[in-house]
Amino acid sequence: MTNNKRIRNKRSITIRDVARQAGVSVSTVSNALNKKRYVKEDTTRKIREIAEKLNYEPSMIARGLRLRSTRSIGVIVPDISNPFFAEMVRGMENTARKMGFTVLLCCTYYDVEEEQRQLGLLKNKWVDGFIFVSGYNTDDHIRDLIDQRLHVVAVDREITDFEVPSVLIDNKEAAKTAVSYLASLGHKMIAYLTFPSTNMKTVEDRLKGYKEGLYDNGLEFNQELVIIDESLRTNEMRESYQVVSEFMRKANHPTAIFAMDDLIAIGLLKALKDMGFRVPQDISVMGFDNIAISAFTDPPLTTIKQPKKRMGEAAIQLLIDLIERKKLDSKKLILPTELIIRGSVAGVRGSEESRARLQFYSSEDENRRGRD
């Protein structure tokens, strides 16, 4: 009875409803609302009021169909439950929203076919551009995108064959820094724990950095000290636990282990502890990424910080510039990394003076106060 206005609310309010009520044409409404051409003050105000009253919301679908653009961005990440990606995506959403764009998030779970499927979906939804995060360097489908004049930006993923603007860090250098840090504390037996780099330049570069880091410090590369295990790729913590348990049972213990990322390092930490090793007194551990939890492990993890949020922000910015045809300042943005010294690394003799102390509130800690 009283709510009979509500009864046939199936169809939503369109621009025509507003036009009719305001006694003007649809184009006037459109123009008033989008200020595309001049509309008399009075009319504009009236239209505004009516639109407000009717609770009119322009349909992005219709607008998309007409404009062939939806002001949305497809973001493709391997796995959002990995904090590294989650933190980065957060940076993306923030800036996207500020610029009036929406982010459509897709996870591939490290599956190339899935990536392509998702891509198709996104394309059919007419996103204005794509951001590819990490993932494999099987770039044929990305080339197709470019050929179709679609906008693409890559993050933590280098497209080698052709030019795609990308936001990167210098993985090789960063890994070298890590190794050098370890070496500077007297470590000579430094192991490296990773998964196969199959088509992932990031993973490959870190391994290279590890090797070069050894070389730079006059250390010899020893194949037996690098553990490359496929199982680490996804369920990282859990699997690294397994893998390491085996590794450490062998003779010739390393005095330090450098893990390809923090998740792996965290599993490592636990495995080591369960086997009776004390970190860092008996063995040192380093990670890579500086995800939020890494400050809260025991001991807190010494690691390399990637500016995740800033990477996300930069990627969105780059892509929007591309979409809006602004010319880009640079095609390749290399953001700085940083050595975050916490408590999981000690001098090789475990001597107190060389022990790297917890830097809990170090000013460079990305996760501090939610800012980056």
Added chain:
Amino acid sequence: MTNNKRIRNKRSITIRDVARQAGVSVSTVSNALNKKRYVKEDTTRKIREIAEKLNYEPSMIARGLRLRSTRSIGVIVPDISNPFFAEMVRGMENTARKMGFTVLLCCTYYDVEEEQRQLGLLKNKWVDGFIFVSGYNTDDHIRDLIDQRLHVVAVDREITDFEVPSVLIDNKEAAKTAVSYLASLGHKMIAYLTFPSTNMKTVEDRLKGYKEGLYDNGLEFNQELVIIDESLRTNEMRESYQVVSEFMRKANHPTAIFAMDDLIAIGLLKALKDMGFRVPQDISVMGFDNIAISAFTDPPLTTIKQPKKRMGEAAIQLLIDLIERKKLDSKKLILPTELIIRGSVAGVRGSEESRARLQFYSSEDENRRGRD
């Protein structure tokens, strides 16, 4: 020269291109591809071939405009970088995809206004339904949705005023279980660490469960043992560290602390350790959620498991049933929780026999092998 086919690839292939090449009408193409009405075998095959050849992909935008439905679902979570939500969303994406739906993810960062903004955005994109995860119980905008005959499902969030199908756990019971477990090990001074429940039934219920749990075990409720701190809401680990440091400096230490969620518990673990307390020998800690990292803290966290992936799956399933007008089996789905005993809780005297041992590969561990 050779790639001049590629040169004006701006416009993408439409159904008309396919129709023209196949020498049939657009409606035939549409019908052949969607099998909406019978099309001669031959023609169908030919159309299929041409579509394939041209790489035709129907525009979801145009179809959405026509059908007023986009086979996409808007998922609204407080913060995707919180592993609890990330793991749940992963469950959602999986089932959504299987059913041919796309998930549009939005984060509110615990901001009601933001939630409403996102909602507007999603609505204008004509998602077929919404899933609200957690967040505050300010449900006016959700009521509007319902009034507009839109489909809504809630997860970990009870809409009290009116009927919205929801996927829940029994937070009160689960919290009681936790407290009872602690009590059974002889704990009498059990503290509770949370943020204000302002309009969040989940948070409220856990506090209630804590109180009732005490009562059930003949323990007295002591206001001084419950720490309610706003700062825990977002940056949970970091803040709980701070909050707890202060709390433990006071006299009358509790022998156990029950944290509202695992993230808080992890910060707690660290704070305690930094203050020189041994967990669980000196003090026991329990969490809630069983996020993936909780198995890898030191000691591994004893906690209450929420079936996150299953919750996500169920929510999507429920919503799709709603969208496709199947009748629902039930409006309220309460999924079971489970006590996960690991190493952060000990008997009150720290006696070895009462020490709850690490159940690393306990069969009920959700995160094992990525399955749930």
Added chain:
DNA sequence: ATGAAAGCGCTAACAA
């Protein structure tokens, strides 16, 4: 068994 045409809601070119 298939085609023609209307129309979903919007914007923009063209008129006035």
Added chain:
DNA sequence: TTGTTAGCGCTTTCAT
């Protein structure tokens, strides 16, 4: 300063 109208790509009645 504003109105009229075509058309974005698709599905679906209504014809045939």
